[in-house]
Amino acid sequence: MTTAPEQTDLVTLTIDGIQVSVPKDTLVIRAAEQVGVQVPRFCDHPLLAPVGACRQCLVDIPDAGNGRGFPKPQASCTLPVAEGMVVNTQATSEVADKAQQGIMEFLLINHPLDCPVCDKGGECPLQNQAMSNGRGESRFAASGGVKRTFPKPISISPQILLDRERCIVCQRCTRFAAEIPGDPFIALIERGAQQQIGIAEDAPFLSYFSGNIIQICPVGALTSAEYRFRSRPFDLVSAPSVAEHDACGAAIRVDHRRGKVMRRLSGNDPEVNEEWITDKDRFAFHYASQPDRLTYPQVRDEDGSLRPASWPEAFAVAARGLASAGATGVLTGGRVTAEDAYAYSKFARVALGTNDIDFRARPHSAEEASFLASEVVLRMPVTYADLETARTVVLAGLEPEDEAGTIFLRLRKAVQGGTRVVALAPYATRGLRKLGGHLEVTTPGEEGIVLGGLTEHAEHGIDSTAVILVGERLATVPGALTAAAQLAARTGAKLAWVPRRAGDRGAVETGCLPNLLPGGRPVADAQARVDAAAAWGVDHLPDAPGRDGDAIVAALGSGALGGLVVGGVDPDDTADPAAFRAALDKAAFVVALEIRETDVTQAADVVFPVAPVTDKPGMFVTWEGRPRPFDAVFVSPTSLPDLRVLAGIAEELDRPLGFRTVPEARAQMEEMGPWDGERAAHGGSATGASAPSSTGDGLALSTWKLLVDNGSMQDGDKAYHATARQAVVRLSPATYDAHGPVVTLTGDRGSVTLPAEAADLPDGVVWVPSNSFGNGVLADLASPGSRVTIAKGADQ
Amino acid sequence: MDEESKSLKEQFWDPIAGFGVTFRTMFKKVVTEQYPFEKMPTAPRFHGRHQLNRWPDGLEKCVGCELCAWACPADAIYVEGASNSDDPDGDGRFSPGERYGRVYQINYLRCILCGLCIEACPTRALTMTNEYELADNNRADLIYEKSDLLAPLLPGMEQPPHPMRLGDDEGAYYRGEYAAPAPTVRGGDV
Numbered sequence: 014m015t016t017a018p019e020q021t022d023l024v025t026l027t028i029d030g031i032q033v034s035v036p037k038d039t040l041v042i043r044a045a046e047q048v049g050v051q052v053p054r055f056c057d058h059p060l061l062a063p064v065g066a067c068r069q070c071l072v073d074i075p076d077a078g079n080g081r082g083f084p085k086p087q088a089s090c091t092l093p094v095a096e097g098m099v100v101n102t103q104a105t106s107e108v109a110d111k112a113q114q115g116i117m118e119f120l121l122i123n124h125p126l127d128c129p130v131c132d133k134g135g136e137c138p139l140q141n142q143a144m145s146n147g148r149g150e151s152r153f154a155a156s157g158g159v160k161r162t163f164p165k166p167i168s169i170s171p172q173i174l175l176d177r178e179r180c181i182v183c184q185r186c187t188r189f190a191a192e193i194p195g196d197p198f199i200a201l202i203e204r205g206a207q208q209q210i211g212i213a214e215d216a217p218f219l220s221y222f223s224g225n226i227i228q229i230c231p232v233g234a235l236t237s238a239e240y241r242f243r244s245r246p247f248d249l250v251s252a253p254s255v256a257e258h259d260a261c262g263a264a265i266r267v268d269h270r271r272g273k274v275m276r277r278l279s280g281n282d283p284e285v286n287e288e289w290i291t292d293k294d295r296f297a298f299h300y301a302s303q304p305d306r307l308t309y310p311q312v313r314d315e316d317g318s319l320r321p322a323s324w325p326e327a328f329a330v331a332a333r334g335l336a337s338a339g340a341t342g343v344l345t346g347g348r349v350t351a352e353d354a355y356a357y358s359k360f361a362r363v364a365l366g367t368n369d370i371d372f373r374a375r376p377h378s379a380e381e382a383s384f385l386a387s388e389v390v391l392r393m394p395v396t397y398a399d400l401e402t403a404r405t406v407v408l409a410g411l412e413p414e415d416e417a418g419t420i421f422l423r424l425r426k427a428v429q430g431g432t433r434v435v436a437l438a439p440y441a442t443r444g445l446r447k448l449g450g451h452l453e454v455t456t457p458g459e460e461g462i463v464l465g466g467l468t469e470h471a472e473h474g475i476d477s478t479a480v481i482l483v484g485e486r487l488a489t490v491p492g493a494l495t496a497a498a499q500l501a502a503r504t505g506a507k508l509a510w511v512p513r514r515a516g517d518r519g520a521v522e523t524g525c526l527p528n529l530l531p532g533g534r535p536v537a538d539a540q541a542r543v544d545a546a547a548a549w550g551v552d553h554l555p556d557a558p559g560r561d562g563d564a565i566v567a568a569l570g571s572g573a574l575g576g577l578v579v580g581g582v583d584p585d586d587t588a589d590p591a592a593f594r595a596a597l598d599k600a601a602f603v604v605a606l607e608i609r610e611t612d613v614t615q616a617a618d619v620v621f622p623v624a625p626v627t628d629k630p631g632m633f634v635t636w637e638g639r640p641r642p643f644d645a646v647f648v649s650p651t652s653l654p655d656l657r658v659l660a661g662i663a664e665e666l667d668r669p670l671g672f673r674t675v676p677e678a679r680a681q682m683e684e685m686g687p688w689d690g691e692r693a694a695h696g697g698s699a700t701g702a703s704a705p706s707s708t709g710d711g712l713a714l715s716t717w718k719l720l721v722d723n724g725s726m727q728d729g730d731k732a733y734h735a736t737a738r739q740a741v742v743r744l745s746p747a748t749y750d751a752h753g754p755v756v757t758l759t760g761d762r763g764s765v766t767l768p769a770e771a772a773d774l775p776d777g778v779v780w781v782p783s784n785s786f787g788n789g790v791l792a793d794l795a796s797p798g799s800r801v802t803i804a805k806g807a808d809q
Numbered sequence: 810m811d812e813e814s815k816s817l818k819e820q821f822w823d824p825i826a827g828f829g830v831t832f833r834t835m836f837k838k839v840v841t842e843q844y845p846f847e848k849m850p851t852a853p854r855f856h857g858r859h860q861l862n863r864w865p866d867g868l869e870k871c872v873g874c875e876l877c878a879w880a881c882p883a884d885a886i887y888v889e890g891a892s893n894s895d896d897p898d899g900d901g902r903f904s905p906g907e908r909y910g911r912v913y914q915i916n917y918l919r920c921i922l923c924g925l926c927i928e929a930c931p932t933r934a935l936t937m938t939n940e941y942e943l944a945d946n947n948r949a950d951l952i953y954e955k956s957d958l959l960a961p962l963l964p965g966m967e968q969p970p971h972p973m974r975l976g977d978d979e980g981a982y983y984r985g986e987y988a989a990p991a992p993t994v995r996g997g998d999v
Contacts, residue, residue, distance in 0.1 A: 129872060129874035129876060129931040129932075130872050130873075130874055130890075130906060130907060130908040134874075135879075165907055166907075241892060242873065242890040242891055242892050242907075242908045243889075243890070244875075244889070244890075245874070245875040245879070245890075247875075247879050248875055248878065248879070
């Protein structure tokens with residue numbers, strides 16, 4: 014971008030005899046990159062504030078722009094450019110080269126020679142720069158010096174190990190912890206040669222973003238318990254990919270060898286996740302290599318047991334069963350790629366002739382479906398960059414640190430630039446405090462009313478510069494999504510819907526909803542139906558409005574539906590786990606597509622193994638609406654994506670989908686294109702805020718899923734699970750005083766005893782994590798929106 | 810050929826001269842080696858099958874660093890490292906220091922016996938013996954596992970896993986600061 018105002022801010026200087034013009038306040042080390050000179054550095058990181066800790070980037074500056082030079086070499090990572098400055102780096106200056114070699118010799122005095130057993134060996138900036146900018150000989154060792162040693166690695170969290178001998182005290186990790194996620198649990202302690210990174214005795218480095226410090230450490234001082242000694246970098250093959258754990262679409266790098274993922278690193282995408290990812294994206298990948306992974310199709314035998322079957326047989330049995338089961342519903346789950354979601358959507362409409370399809374494997378509502386069709390699909394109102402420029406960001410039904418880590422980090426950055434965060438939550442979470450946000454204390458169920466009242470507030474009123482982020486949890490609050498839409502319409506604020514799962518937004522776009530066809534075509538619109546039917550080459554599409562997830566479950570229970578095609582749905586995530594399981598038993602014919610064995614596959618009549626994201630190309634759509642395509646990491650001919658399975662069944666049903674591979678499906682999606690006709694109107698309650706349901710006995714229950722919890726896609730890594738936050742009940746101070754440190758909550762589905770903590774909740778509200786104990790809140794405690802009673806727990 | 814056109818020498822002397830080579834050789838010492846019944850010693854630095862050496866207390870020298878695999882021009886070596894553990898309920902200690910080679914495979918279908926791997930080894934764990942009989946009737950058996958490659962336990966050695974017997978830390982091993990004299994290791998420690 015060469016716009017006029019930026020031109021005037023250019024500063025011209027000379028680096029190694031080459032004139033270069035860079036924007037004002039650029040650091041000399043980055044200006045040198047512009048002329049193709051790499052100054053060696055350790056502490057410098059483009060996304061962290063300059064500190065000049067390692068001194069490795071010394072350059073000679075004979076003229077600082079005022080005609081006088083610096084008498085000694087200067088650290089180029091802390092020095093901004095000046096007009097007329099003359100800089101000589103190690104490429105042209107003996108002085109700079111000698112200074113850098115001297116610093117390198119100092120750094121290596123205490124650095125152990127254990128490169129062969131160090132995980133960083135082979136990708137180590139210290140190793141590389143010692144070769145490029147160091148001396149071959151160490152005068153310290155030659156003169157009989159003895160290196161300072163420490164006991165080998167200490168844990169600074171259950172996942173992160175610190176090897177203090179290797180540390181060169183560049184402070185990248187401590188600066189990251191303080192600046193980026195705002196979790197300053199690590200700091201420099203001691204002095205002199207003993208200086209080291211440390212934690213307080215009882216406060217481990219329990220950050221959701223802790224894995225990033227391993228990646229930015231320029232030496233091998235920080236390693237993860239999970240990857241330690243597992244492989245060497247020169248033995249790994251890297252493939253770029255997209256994180257599948259949330260709707261943020263973070264770029265990741267998958268390092269694998271011999272068909273196994275060894276580790277995952279953050280990719281670098283300045284528009285999305287910059288260079289940071291959550292620990293969930295980094296460490297939770299073992300689910301695909303668990304022993305219960307399905308590897309072959311199974312069909313239910315006459316004796317009622319599942320037996321292995323060939324693919325063609327399983328396709329035929331599934332097609333026969335679905336044809337004879339009568340009306341069939343489709344539940345896709347929220348983890349599908351956009352292409353797979355498109356296949357589910359087309360399979361339901363073309364092969365099964367029904368609109369009974371829903372991707373929402375969680376509590377949901379008809380209002381939400383209407384909201385998605387009218388306000389969300391095909392729209393891209395807010396991007397990550399918009400969060401930084403917004404004056405106010407309102408979070409409703411969304412706890413970004415837990416549910417969308419990349420948004421949390423962007424908000425942290427935005428807050429430093431002056432953005433104000435307003436959260437509708439029952440209490441000020443740790444994440445909100447780190448955002449310096451304002452808490453609108455909201456009793457669960459009253460989000461709609463609070464949203465409606467936000468405009469009148471003098472201090473943080475909403476206007477057109479604001480961004481409203483609504484989480485998927487608002488679906489459980491009648492009127493809340495309508496209120497958010499009305500607030501946005503009234504004030505001109507930008508409105509975005511932030512789901513939790515990677516496939517949710519893609520499933521909206523591809524029509525995995527009872528009221529939407531692919532490309533945002535409303536089912537109720539006859540023109541849209543004709544358009545879709547023409548694109549698919551079929552006579553007509555079903556025009557009856559479909560059932561949503563809850564209605565499909567109810568219809569299976571009552572016998573109105575006979576068959577079910579179910580993707581990656583965990584019964585315990587659904588609004589009524591018991592009813593879901595009962596519906597599975599009641600259904601005449603169930604086809605399950607799963608990666609691993611679950612309750613659903615055990616109840617199914619035909620089970621198809623499907624590929625995890627490493628084995629198939631695909632595309633996730635972020636909460637912004639940004640497509641994030643990725644390629645397969647492994648080529649595994651036995652691991653087929655969902656769409657290939659659905660295509661196989663559809664062909665057996667004689668109603669083929671017209672594609673068999675991901676590229677074919679993507680081409681068909683592009684050919685079909687988005688709907689350019691009229692959008693569906695939002696049919697929510699007109700008032701926008703229904704009467705609060707805060708009447709009744711007991712406490713209103715507030716709950717959401719923590720980042721690290723018992724989700725099945727986080728299985729298989731003990732160290733990662735040990736970094737989870739403890740499952741606690743949060744109570745108002747008065748309730749805490751009345752019931753003590755251990756409480757038993759009892760709801761309509763069971764009771765649970767957990768340690769309690771006092772927080773700034775209003776009286777009459779209790780918070781528990783959704784999926785950090787037992788089978789989760791929905792299975793073990795209470796139905797969505799219901800109330801719980803509290804009692805003093807058993808003394809411990 | 811026409812008999813008449815041959816000279817007298819060609820007719821009578823040449824057949825006898827041909828057998829002369831045969832008769833002369835009958836009284837010379839034969840150069841045939843009676844392999845496999847008699848095996849000839851190789852040159853002392855012959856590059857034969859690899860061996861994974863042990864410290865005098867039986868711990869393995871290999872630290873699983875994979876530098877041999879990296880150096881290998883034929884991609885014949887596969888190594889996986891793992892962590893040593895001194896915990897009673899851990900997997901035990903196989904080498905001094907933190908890390909050992911949990912999996913060690915050399916594929917002798919690929920190996921060209923060039924010796925770059927032993928040059929790369931930072932702990933002299935990998936050396937080559939003079940053993941050259943590397944043939945088999947199937948491919949699978951020519952992928953040698955760690956158990957095939959490890960040096961035999963000599964007197965005084967103890968089968969790992971066991972704690973470090975020769976010093977408090979791995980530095981004592983690497984610097985040779987242990988009291989027990991190292992028994993001579995069989996096989997060419999080139």
